[in-house]
Amino acid sequence: MNDLITLTIDGCSVAVAPGATLLQAAREAGIEIPVICYHEATTSNGLCRTCVVEVEGWRVLAAACVTQAAANMVVHTQSERVLRSRRTILEMLNSAVDLSEAPAIQQMMQDNGADPQRFPGASKRKFELLDDNPMYVRDYAKCVLCWRCVQVCAEDAQYTYALSFEGRGFQSMIATFFDLPLPATTCVFCGQCVGVCPTNALKPRREWLLEQGKTPEEIIALTPRQGRRKRN
Amino acid sequence: MSKLDLPLLQRQLQPYQSEGRTALLPALQAVQEIYGYIPEDAAKEIGRALGVPLADIYGVIEFYSLFYPQPVGSTVVHICTDIACALHGGEQMLEDACRRFGIQEGETSADGFFTIQRSPCLGLCEHAPAALVGQSAVGQIDRYPLEQLLAGEIPRPQGVFGGTQRRLTANCGKGRPASLTEYLASGGYAGLRRALSLTPAAVIAEIKESGLVGRGGAAFPTGLKWEGAAQAPGEPKYVVCNADESEPGTFKDRGLMEEDPHRTLEGMIIAGYAIGASKGYIYVRGEYPHAYAALSHAVSEAQAAGFLGKNILGSGFDCEIELRRGAGAYICGEETALFESIEGKRGFPRLKPPFPTTHGLFGKPTVINNVETLCNVPLILANGAAAYRQIGTEKSPGSKLFCLSGDVKSPGIYEALFGISLRTLLYDLAGGMRTESPLQAVLIGGAAGAFATPAQLDVEMSFEALKSAGLPLGSGVILALDQTRDLRRVMLNLAHFFAHESCGKCYPCQIGTQRQLEILERLADAKPLQGDPERLADVGWTMSDASLCGLGQTAATAVLSAMRIWPELFGASQ
Ligand SMILES: Cc1cc2nc3c(=O)[nH]c(=O)nc-3n(C[C@H](O)[C@H](O)[C@H](O)COP(=O)(O)O)c2cc1C
Ligand code: SF4
Ligand code: FES
Numbered sequence: 001m002n003d004l005i006t007l008t009i010d011g012c013s014v015a016v017a018p019g020a021t022l023l024q025a026a027r028e029a030g031i032e033i034p035v036i037c038y039h040e041a042t043t044s045n046g047l048c049r050t051c052v053v054e055v056e057g058w059r060v061l062a063a064a065c066v067t068q069a070a071a072n073m074v075v076h077t078q079s080e081r082v083l084r085s086r087r088t089i090l091e092m093l094n095s096a097v098d099l100s101e102a103p104a105i106q107q108m109m110q111d112n113g114a115d116p117q118r119f120p121g122a123s124k125r126k127f128e129l130l131d132d133n134p135m136y137v138r139d140y141a142k143c144v145l146c147w148r149c150v151q152v153c154a155e156d157a158q159y160t161y162a163l164s165f166e167g168r169g170f171q172s173m174i175a176t177f178f179d180l181p182l183p184a185t186t187c188v189f190c191g192q193c194v195g196v197c198p199t200n201a202l203k204p205r206r207e208w209l210l211e212q213g214k215t216p217e218e219i220i221a222l223t224p225r226q227g228r229r230k231r232n
Numbered sequence: 233m234s235k236l237d238l239p240l241l242q243r244q245l246q247p248y249q250s251e252g253r254t255a256l257l258p259a260l261q262a263v264q265e266i267y268g269y270i271p272e273d274a275a276k277e278i279g280r281a282l283g284v285p286l287a288d289i290y291g292v293i294e295f296y297s298l299f300y301p302q303p304v305g306s307t308v309v310h311i312c313t314d315i316a317c318a319l320h321g322g323e324q325m326l327e328d329a330c331r332r333f334g335i336q337e338g339e340t341s342a343d344g345f346f347t348i349q350r351s352p353c354l355g356l357c358e359h360a361p362a363a364l365v366g367q368s369a370v371g372q373i374d375r376y377p378l379e380q381l382l383a384g385e386i387p388r389p390q391g392v393f394g395g396t397q398r399r400l401t402a403n404c405g406k407g408r409p410a411s412l413t414e415y416l417a418s419g420g421y422a423g424l425r426r427a428l429s430l431t432p433a434a435v436i437a438e439i440k441e442s443g444l445v446g447r448g449g450a451a452f453p454t455g456l457k458w459e460g461a462a463q464a465p466g467e468p469k470y471v472v473c474n475a476d477e478s479e480p481g482t483f484k485d486r487g488l489m490e491e492d493p494h495r496t497l498e499g500m501i502i503a504g505y506a507i508g509a510s511k512g513y514i515y516v517r518g519e520y521p522h523a524y525a526a527l528s529h530a531v532s533e534a535q536a537a538g539f540l541g542k543n544i545l546g547s548g549f550d551c552e553i554e555l556r557r558g559a560g561a562y563i564c565g566e567e568t569a570l571f572e573s574i575e576g577k578r579g580f581p582r583l584k585p586p587f588p589t590t591h592g593l594f595g596k597p598t599v600i601n602n603v604e605t606l607c608n609v610p611l612i613l614a615n616g617a618a619a620y621r622q623i624g625t626e627k628s629p630g631s632k633l634f635c636l637s638g639d640v641k642s643p644g645i646y647e648a649l650f651g652i653s654l655r656t657l658l659y660d661l662a663g664g665m666r667t668e669s670p671l672q673a674v675l676i677g678g679a680a681g682a683f684a685t686p687a688q689l690d691v692e693m694s695f696e697a698l699k700s701a702g703l704p705l706g707s708g709v710i711l712a713l714d715q716t717r718d719l720r721r722v723m724l725n726l727a728h729f730f731a732h733e734s735c736g737k738c739y740p741c742q743i744g745t746q747r748q749l750e751i752l753e754r755l756a757d758a759k760p761l762q763g764d765p766e767r768l769a770d771v772g773w774t775m776s777d778a779s780l781c782g783l784g785q786t787a788a789t790a791v792l793s794a795m796r797i798w799p800e801l802f803g804a805s806q
Contacts, residue, residue, distance in 0.1 A: 036739075042441065046583050048739050049778045060785060061777045066583050085778040092743040119747055120761060121754075145742070152802075164291030165736075168561070170746035172736035175294070177286035178272045178301065185287065196233045223352070 095119035101200035132181035144202035149193035256296035256576030297560030305347035316357035389515030396550035423610030441617035447600030462590030476565035481709035489523035499606030540547035677706025680786035682793035741784025
């Protein structure tokens, strides 16, 4: 058994096993750090940066989900620098993405004093909803690019490799090969991507149609469209 | 889409088959050379040949600006509109070219001959406004009729070299690559001979002793880096030359590669020997076809002469060097994104740690150095660390290449000792201001750099002095701006660059570069919204503090420096 590592988080001394992340260490100490892209079942990539914390002596903030705890680290999860970044990231995300079906992120915004109107006139990522298969719909205007669907489709679970990305920077989005409809890809409709989506960008088709007021009989009769995506 | 000749294509993909995914970019480049773009069916064939999932292939095509998933014109004309060219009418050139064909940027002329593209900095800043017509670099395009530009009839711009020293640039200035014979006559490969007579540990000791610091922007001690990779467990090891030079305003590596390619090779071979790497890669940005050709030729010359290959100069050391071409992505200059690109993936930077010295290319211990850094290595080995330390400053030994551009009389690559003043560089070497209009500001270090004011002209150009002045040396960019320039437009231009080049991996930069652009657009149009200065500062500090990699962390440094120096530029709305 390796020796425990002792560090200080928000003034509390915490002891964790070697290899533990700052996120795990903070949880051990009963300190919650907000996360968006992080998920127990997928590889952490440190994408959303809402989990940033200040480590004394470090030039920039550290993403708690991917930073390993080290002996004698002094960590602040609520410093002014941390709060400014966390709040601004949430405000920017809200300005870019439709978060109407992401209550957890909305709550996070409230908890962190993020102003939903902070970026007036900001361009939003808009896409038409993709209804191209009988199992689930894809509404990428709601996508926060947490990468979880791409990851469970690949090495994190299914090894199906139906999904990747198109574009770069603000123009990035999840995509299939040449934007083909899902039935024309390697997708096996395992549904794992739908299970890990945090914002309802991926949603069971039946649920979506019920929300539209369709009856179960009508739903069976409605066949999906097979077109490729167009960016709005 | 017309049917592809699949058997032919399959034969053409044959050479890449055994390499697997690492051959993805080369295979896509080969396909694009055949068809002019990457047809869906050809992408499928590549997937089959290399064993890469189709979605991933599309992801890669989509990541790099120089890959086209749709047909384009037979010649793609890339017109630079980044900062140095923008100051010299780049936007107007782009507009003229589009108007000539009645198309928008990114579109193709009705006859299918030309696609006109807006381009990020082409590394031809001393020849602004510049363009890349197909595979030909052209400069000062405002001096020629458009027809001549489109016909590719403008002569290739020659590197402009000057300075107080000609050490790294000793063989440069001929307007063509120095041959192996010329390189040897100037003392070339003497450093390699001496290195091979020493133990690898002694070579590393010599580099550490020289005080050489990386010239790629991060200013990391080269000897320490080499030692780290040499001592790291894991085989094989790699040495990688970062020739992706894409920082706006930077063109020094282009000069070194185009005019003295053997110097880079010699530096790499010595690095390989020192760390125990028998394989090296040079990753040359896709927009540098001339540098690529010069290096290619130099590799074959070096091979034929026994400086590369098996049992180099009878030492028992083997080394081969493979050239790779980038495909239009600034982020691939970031070392871990560059590795991903060589591995055949989207150029997403990796989390650090682990660092390249232990987990680099293909997860193996790797030394990655900038072209200019490597060009110092032969000098250090040939003449010894003590001689090297005698020039420059105590903490920044050696000479440095400075890229002067913007509103100076004689833009170019100037080699000088560390410690030279900004004033001497601007007024003595580069001939002072281009017109009567006096200096307003200097952009130092590139788009990822910071502004300096005329009051700072006596700052000494060394890592330590610049650091205490709060200025980054970056890649050696010195871009002068005269009093006629609207600094808000300059910042808008930089912001456009970062929004275009953000890889999109982490939220602060993915969204922040876009928000920064929008706010600066309003400022430049004198239509700011209530609260825009605070918004801009929050976005800037968040990118700087919370981004995953150096791109996001520096995407706002120039803007934040301007906010400190000229708060009035960001003042409230009228
Ligand atoms: C966004 C970004 C772009 C970069 N572009 C380059 C480049 O074009 N050339 C380069 O040598 N280093 C570039 N770097 C720095 C490299 O990551 C790395 O530090 C450098 O290649 C190390 O070489 P050196 O130690 O010889 O300087 C870039 C870094 C970042 C964050
Ligand atoms: S900082 Fe920008 S370039 Fe770097 S990982 Fe994040 S999004 Fe990509
Ligand atoms: S949870 Fe750490 S970066 Fe998203």
